[in-house]
Amino acid sequence: MASLIDNDAHRTEIFDSLPYYDNDLEQNPILREKVERELAREPKPPQTLHPRVPPPIELFKDKPGLAAELARVEAHQPLAPLDTIRYQLPAPTSIPGTDGEWQQALKNAQSQLEHQRIRHTNLALLQTYGPNAWRIHNYLLEATAKQAETALEELKQRTTDINRERKNSQTRIGNQLTSLENKWTELISSILQIEMANVALDAEVDRLNKKEAELASI
Numbered sequence: 001m002a003s004l005i006d007n008d009a010h011r012t013e014i015f016d017s018l019p020y021y022d023n024d025l026e027q028n029p030i031l032r033e034k035v036e037r038e039l040a041r042e043p044k045p046p047q048t049l050h051p052r053v054p055p056p057i058e059l060f061k062d063k064p065g066l067a068a069e070l071a072r073v074e075a076h077q078p079l080a081p082l083d084t085i086r087y088q089l090p091a092p093t094s095i096p097g098t099d100g101e102w103q104q105a106l107k108n109a110q111s112q113l114e115h116q117r118i119r120h121t122n123l124a125l126l127q128t129y130g131p132n133a134w135r136i137h138n139y140l141l142e143a144t145a146k147q148a149e150t151a152l153e154e155l156k157q158r159t160t161d162i163n164r165e166r167k168n169s170q171t172r173i174g175n176q177l178t179s180l181e182n183k184w185t186e187l188i189s190s191i192l193q194i195e196m197a198n199v200a201l202d203a204e205v206d207r208l209n210k211k212e213a214e215l216a217s218i
Contacts (some may be wrong), residue, residue, distance in 0.1 A: 020167040021174030087112065 025032045072079075078201040089109055092101035 018170040018174055020170040021177075 025035065059070060089112060090105065092098065092105060096102065096103075
């Protein structure tokens, strides 16, 4: 549980719960039932985000092709099959074929030949420079992965240290609270004993006064 204290300078949050020390719910099952009923009565959390939460980032705002591909992946839709028609060399449909159809088939064959030539050039470049480029790329990926793993281990260690510090601090404070509670119980018990002794003394004084009055009247 937490409470807020407002002032002109800052806003302070005070926690009055020691989860590493408090075990009232485990010792008293009735308290757990009361807590669950109280939680059920609380209003549901708001559907809107907190004002400090930044708005969602819209990816590929200026690249509709990548945005459409991202939407396809999010929708778990299959990838569209490759268009293999442009890699074919269809002959004219009519026999013997018109000049326009043969011109179209010739242009298609020239395009396919140029495409194959470009592929051959790219494969030659890849064979010459590709291995070193991939080695550098893999080295950079491994370095990035090591940095991410190191950051993750540091974050886990910081989390462990913080939880350990919280547990030690709450255990120490809880022991102090237990000691103070025991001392308070002892003081209350002493006060009750003193009050009972005072009542007994008052009764004894009244009895002696009555006895003295009886002796004086004889």
